[in-house]
Amino acid sequence: MKTQHDYLVQLEAEAIYILREVAGQFERPALLFSGGKDSICLVHLALKAFRPGKFPFPLVHVDTGHNFPEAIIYRDNLAKQIDERLIVRYVADTIQQKKLQDGKGKFPSRNGLQTYTLLDVIEEFEFDACIGGARRDEEKARAKERIFSVRDEFGQWDPKMQRPELWNIYNGKIHKGENVRIFPISNWTELDVWNYIKRENIQLPSIYFTHERECILTESGQLMNTNEFVKREETDVVVTKKVRYRTVGDMTCTAAIESEAYNVDDIITELKEARISERGATRMDDRVSEAAMEDRKKGGYF
Amino acid sequence: MDLLRFFTAGNVDDGKSTLIGRLLYDSNSISTDIIETLTRQSKTVGANTEIDLALLTDGLRAEREQGITIDVAYKYFSTSKRKFIIADTPGHIQYTRNMFTGASNADLAIILVDARNGITDQTKRHTIISAILGVPHVLVCINKMDLIDYSEEKYKQIERDYLVFAEKLNLQNIGFIPASALAGDNVVTKSEKMPWYNGLSLLEFLETVQLSETQQTDEARFQVQYVIRPQTEALHDYRGFAGKVVSGAYKKGQRVTVLPSGIESSIDKIEVNQNEVDVAETNTPVVLHLKDDVDISRGNTIVPSEFLPTTQKELTATICWMDNASYIPGQKIILQQNSFRSKAVIKDVMSKIDIHSFQALESDGTMKLNDICKVFIKTAEPISFDSYSHNRNTGAFILINENTNNTVAAGTID
Incomplete structure (x- = not known):
């Protein structure tokens, strides 16, 4: 019996299977699109799952206002190119409507605030399923999350009440008001994503590749992009370096890494040698406490 | 790799x-x-x-x-x-x-x-x-x-x-x-x-x-996950059955039977990522097209006519009860096998398996968290299955509580 053992073929088949289960089980799903490499892969997988048909879901982006412009341009071009519906909702609007306090500090984060906008857009369109590009290798709370992750009306994740998930059988049955977060590439690692991008020749926003950039070198040694949202001080150590981004989050909380990687092959080589984890290298938000991600997820975050 | x-x-x-x-x-x-x-x-x-x-x-x-x-x-x-x-x-x-x-x-x-x-x-x-x-x-x-x-x-x-x-x-x-x-x-x-x-x-x-x-078996198995119907002018008659080849392989021109209806047809076209192929192997996500206009929906099974699985409304299985709340005799449940779902009821808890000796003990009809029991289940719709020992993909199912929507049990079919 000839069985395809190549791991990328297997991971792709699993993701397509999950996407089709979403289409079959839910009435109003959505694909949460950030312009980052993981959600770009999701769109690519959705093309494989549903073409020549249209996607059975719109792309939804929660725009924090602190996104990299390159990611936003990429997002708009992609939606146009594949001719699928794109819904954008802005954290800035939520802040105004709900009279919320904007992020403070030197690198003001809208990480907590985007949860409000996300829950609002879920309510507005009555989404019963939201597909996301989170991976289990990113963080240890994520390592325990199901592929179909049921959230209550408040979007909350209860790690102790997760449904058992067996074989390839996904139970997406929910009550009205609840929704399910769905992670088709749960089992992919960062390196798998890059190997897939290479194999499929997927185009990415330019900030994933090396470029010269003016950055603030923080006390903990991270390279933070200088931009209008960061509170500049005279004591800032400003440097210009050849950098790239390993993850594309907000400009205020995503650090660049020094890199000479011009193309996907270079990045794969770089990652194989890298001795620091993806979130550890780039995210200020997870450094807050050991259980930072677990707490954010319980509160409705992805 | x-x-x-x-x-x-x-x-x-x-x-x-x-x-x-x-x-x-x-x-x-x-x-x-x-x-x-x-x-x-x-x-x-x-x-x-x-x-x-x-x-x-x-x-x-x-x-x-x-x-x-x-x-x-x-x-x-x-x-x-x-x-x-x-x-x-x-x-x-x-x-x-x-x-x-x-x-x-x-x-x-x-x-x-x-x-x-x-x-x-x-x-x-x-x-x-x-x-x-x-x-x-x-x-x-x-x-x-x-x-x-x-x-x-x-x-x-x-x-x-x-x-x-x-x-x-x-x-x-x-x-x-x-x-x-x-x-x-x-x-x-x-x-x-x-x-x-x-x-x-x-x-x-x-x-x-x-x-x-x-890989246990060469017998081809495929379940419909989703029907792709673009309904555009250019693709007016396009009707493709999306799913994964869970075992065996499918070939263009092959005689197939749609279950549970039992209607026969043949494979007109196999698409993988919009490319036509002659053969689709195990684990490949495909879109199948049939020669005849057959009524097919999600959860239906398309199989080679010479290797039919069992299709009936009852089965015996070994299940592990996974819910904190114990089983209530007669309680209505939903059985899900891959993309197939049907209302179901456990008619009999036949025995309880002692998980330290593997012996079947007499059952008192109850099931609580972590119990492993042999049960007899009736389904409202006919289910197409193989025994789990023969095919791990078509012989497995979960049970869902109709009221809480929780996954309350997982089972392997005898």
Whole structure:
């Protein structure tokens, strides 16, 4: 019996299977699109799952206002190119409507605030399923999350009440008001994503590749992009370096890494040698406490 | 490069988390920032060694505080030979359901035995669950060899005891490795302390174990997940059945039967990512088109006409009850097998399986959390299935509580 053992073929088949289960089980799903490499892969997988048909879901982006412009341009071009519906909702609007306090500090984060906008857009369109590009290798709370992750009306994740998930059988049955977060590439690692991008020749926003950039070198040694949202001080150590981004989050909380990687092959080589984890290298938000991600997820975050 | 999915069964006391930590650590799969975090955490919980490797897998706050594993954690690593997905499952009896979950997809089970204690009730339970779920390979890792002075004699005794117990279980492949996760003996590299052991280290075993044996059957099986109908002018008549080839292969022109309706047709076209192919092998996501305009919807099965699965409204199965709330006799449930769903009812709890002896005990009709029982189920719609021992993909199902929507049980069809 000839069985395809190549791991990328297997991971792709699993993701397509999950996407089709979403289409079959839910009435109003959505694909949460950030312009980052993981959600770009999701769109690519959705093309494989549903073409020549249209996607059975719109792309939804929660725009924090602190996104990299390159990611936003990429997002708009992609939606146009594949001719699928794109819904954008802005954290800035939520802040105004709900009279919320904007992020403070030197690198003001809208990480907590985007949860409000996300829950609002879920309510507005009555989404019963939201597909996301989170991976289990990113963080240890994520390592325990199901592929179909049921959230209550408040979007909350209860790690102790997760449904058992067996074989390839996904139970997406929910009550009205609840929704399910769905992670088709749960089992992919960062390196798998890059190997897939290479194999499929997927185009990415330019900030994933090396470029010269003016950055603030923080006390903990991270390279933070200088931009209008960061509170500049005279004591800032400003440097210009050849950098790239390993993850594309907000400009205020995503650090660049020094890199000479011009193309996907270079990045794969770089990652194989890298001795620091993806979130550890780039995210200020997870450094807050050991259980930072677990707490954010319980509160409705992805 | 291929992919091996395995799960580890055992307690923190058996050194399970330490073993996984050791595999990841010694195979250079852990990043420096995570090692720093671990070193910091290890000091907080007062661990004996410099780095408590077990902390790598215990992801949730409650688990770190209590020093136990509550839920299945997935870990990933790769070597130059293979990519691995580990389902790290808790060992205590109250987490049998989690072990069921982790074992359901696994190609291999690592069952940890504390060399000082030998075969325990827990070892038996883990082995029986592996047998029920048809895990193709079982690797018994006899850990803490350092604490019995690397004694070959004691190791051989445990091996003999295990084989006597496992004889009646119909396991496909059993292997043994003497190891010390804490000291690193035979985990990644062969240990010099056990010259009497001629086998492979754990990692070498994982890298080389044959995967082809996991394919049980050549009989082609396909279930419709979603019907693609673009309904555009250019693709007005396009109607494709999207799903995955779960076993065997499909060929263009092949005679097929649609179940449960029983209508015959033939395959007009097979598409993979919009390209037409003549043959689609196992595990390929495809879109099938049939010659005739047959009424087909999600959950229907399309199979070669010469290899029909059983299609009926009743079945017997071994199920593991997974809900905190006990089973209420007569309670209405939903049975889901891949993309197929039907209302169902458990007509009879025929026996309860003693998970330490594998004996069928007389049932009093109740089922509570972690019970494994033989049941007779009636479904409202006809279900097409194979026995689980014949086909792991079409012989498995879950039961969903109609009211709470929770997954309350998982079953394998006889």
